[in-house]
Amino acid sequence: MSNIKILDCTLRDGGYVNNWHFGRKAIETMLFNFSKSNTDIVECGFLTNKPYDPDYSLYNSVEQLNELVSSDSSMNTMYVAMIAIGEREINPVLLSEADSTVLDGIRLTFHPNEIDLAFEWAEIIKSKGYKLFMQPVGTTNYTDKQFLDLLERINKLEPYAFYIVDTLGVMYEKDLIRQVFLVDNNLKPSISLGYHSHNNFQLAFSNAQALSQYNTKRNIIIDCSANGMGRGAGNLCSELFMDYLNRTFSKNYDVLPVLEIVDRYLIPISLSNPWGYNSAYFLSAANNCHPNYSSYLMAKHSLSMPAIGSILKQIPQKEKRFFNKALIEKIYQEYQSNAVDDIEILDRLRKKLDGRNVLVISPGSTVKSEKGSILKYISKKKPFVISVNFIPDYIKPNIVFVGNSVRYSELEDRLNLKKTVFTSNIKNLPKKAVCINYSELINATDDASDSSGLMVLKLLKKASVKSVALAGYDGFTKNPLSNYINKNMCGVYDPILLKEKNLAISKELKKLKEKMKIKFVTTSIYDTEKTRSDKKL
Ligand SMILES: C[C@H](O)CC(=O)C(=O)O
Numbered sequence: 389m390s391n392i393k394i395l396d397c398t399l400r401d402g403g404y405v406n407n408w409h410f411g412r413k414a415i416e417t418m419l420f421n422f423s424k425s426n427t428d429i430v431e432c433g434f435l436t437n438k439p440y441d442p443d444y445s446l447y448n449s450v451e452q453l454n455e456l457v458s459s460d461s462s463m464n465t466m467y468v469a470m471i472a473i474g475e476r477e478i479n480p481v482l483l484s485e486a487d488s489t490v491l492d493g494i495r496l497t498f499h500p501n502e503i504d505l506a507f508e509w510a511e512i513i514k515s516k517g518y519k520l521f522m523q524p525v526g527t528t529n530y531t532d533k534q535f536l537d538l539l540e541r542i543n544k545l546e547p548y549a550f551y552i553v554d555t556l557g558v559m560y561e562k563d564l565i566r567q568v569f570l571v572d573n574n575l576k577p578s579i580s581l582g583y584h585s586h587n588n589f590q591l592a593f594s595n596a597q598a599l600s601q602y603n604t605k606r607n608i609i610i611d612c613s614a615n616g617m618g619r620g621a622g623n624l625c626s627e628l629f630m631d632y633l634n635r636t637f638s639k640n641y642d643v644l645p646v647l648e649i650v651d652r653y654l655i656p657i658s659l660s661n662p663w664g665y666n667s668a669y670f671l672s673a674a675n676n677c678h679p680n681y682s683s684y685l686m687a688k689h690s691l692s693m694p695a696i697g698s699i700l701k702q703i704p705q706k707e708k709r710f711f712n713k714a715l716i717e718k719i720y721q722e723y724q725s726n727a728v729d730d731i732e733i734l735d736r737l738r739k740k741l742d743g744r745n746v747l748v749i750s751p752g753s754t755v756k757s758e759k760g761s762i763l764k765y766i767s768k769k770k771p772f773v774i775s776v777n778f779i780p781d782y783i784k785p786n787i788v789f790v791g792n793s794v795r796y797s798e799l800e801d802r803l804n805l806k807k808t809v810f811t812s813n814i815k816n817l818p819k820k821a822v823c824i825n826y827s828e829l830i831n832a833t834d835d836a837s838d839s840s841g842l843m844v845l846k847l848l849k850k851a852s853v854k855s856v857a858l859a860g861y862d863g864f865t866k867n868p869l870s871n872y873i874n875k876n877m878c879g880v881y882d883p884i885l886l887k888e889k890n891l892a893i894s895k896e897l898k899k900l901k902e903k904m905k906i907k908f909v910t911t912s913i914y915d916t917e918k919t920r921s922d923k924k925l
Pocket of ligand 1: 401496497498523524525526553554555556584586
């Protein structure tokens with residue numbers, strides 16, 4: 389079919405991966421290269437109400453695009469940007485008329501409860517001279533009746549395009565073609581039909597091929613992104629689909645400028661912030677859930693895949709489609725908590741620790757790089773040593789604290805049960821395992837609610853310890869692979885998330901410091917006093 393257009397959404401949907409922080413040079417080059425590759429429609433990013441920063445593909449005025457789109461770009465390229473109702477969107481009333489900008493069109497995306505507002509805004513966008521793309525989030529969740537009612541309103545509105553949007557990445561070919569059939573038979577022929585996919589079932593490419601074979605005179609727009617960069621499991625790969633269209637329909641896309649974007653800008657991002665298909669995103673689609681639920685649970689780095697699957701199943705049906713952070717944290721904590729009687733264990737610990745210096749060693753990379761300071765501290769203070777989620781190779785800890793199922797599976801074969809304390813969230817422990825109640829050790833910040841380092845400190849507080857020394861409790865740096873003594877321990881790569889974890893941990897440490905003395909034996913970003921105890925020794 390020759391009436392197919394490609395829309396590249398890397399700078400918008402891909403931005404969920406890196407918080408839209410591509411850098412100004414990269415944004416300019418990407419816009420230029422997409423045009424050079426003959427991409428029909430290029431999405432420049434989001435229009436939001438946030439302050440403008442040229443390093444981000446987020447804009448608060450349409451004129452900002454004039455600076456970024458090169459005058460050498462092809463006249464045939466159409467430029468669009470998205471307004472997403474509910475995502476710090478800009479009211480289109482505030483936008484200048486289309487003739488003041490290189491921007492040709494606006495993609496308006498909205499949830500079912502925002503339909504009335506979307507139609508109000510749609511009229512404003514049209515009246516300002518923009519091509520209007522209507523993009524209902526998650527069309528898979530519309531009943532036929534709701535979908536047909538929407539199409540009726542769309543016919544009256546007469547936008548440039550109407551989209552089938554597979555937000556959850558759950559559409560099989562038969563589901564797509566079914567909705568395509570509804571649209572093609574009920575939408576005015578002048579309105580283009582768009583398809584935006586996500587790759588949770590690895591079906592974005594085959595579905596796009598099926599749609600391209602569908603027999604219609606209507607114009608079709610298919611969304612894709614360079615290297616599939618996009619939220620969660622990502623999108624259809626632009627380069628793959630361009631090549632397919634060239635071979636099948638004698639189109640004239642040039643994949644090389646797209647590959648250059650991938651090589652120069654996207655691969656470096658993917659090293660610290662990967663996207664694309666994985667088991668957790670498969671599970672979110674299989675449970676018809678928003679992919680952010682899986683991302684959130686994966687970022688805990690404390691759950692096995694079956695555990696993630698089991699938690700996703702517990703999300704109530706009506707909450708599955710839209711991400712609800714408070715809800716998933718609650719279900720997560722309920723899943724993890726598994727009440728045990730730990731009074732006697734706490735008593736024993738209290739007695740053991742009475743009058744002792746306590747050193748808690750976490751698996752930060754300073755355990756290796758500042759080994760001298762740790763050994764010096766141990767030799768001078770003769771502390772009771774508790775290691776957290778790992779067994780150091782040059783010290784014999786008195787106790788290993790295990791507060792995370794993933795770490796347990798790594799350590800299982802090497803643990804001496806008599807010298808190990810587990811938190812009760814860990815499932816399938818041997819009968820003789822010593823367990824402390826998980827729910828009493830967690831804190832109220834979602835981003836580090838069950839950080840094992842904090843749980844140990846809470847446990848020590850319960851055991852009436854007044855002063856603790858910390859080693860290897862480094863905090864998270866931008867380079868995730870350098871955060872642990874062993875790079876295989878790294879599970880969270882997203883720098884934004886790591887920053888949030890750092891903030892949450894600092895906040896909780898501050899509270900703990902009101903109740904107990906905490907000092908740092910090794911360098912740590914949480915060491916607000918910046919006084920290294922090895923210097924004092
Ligand atoms: C294209 C849609 O309007 C917004 C989006 O990315 C989604 O998956 O939903």
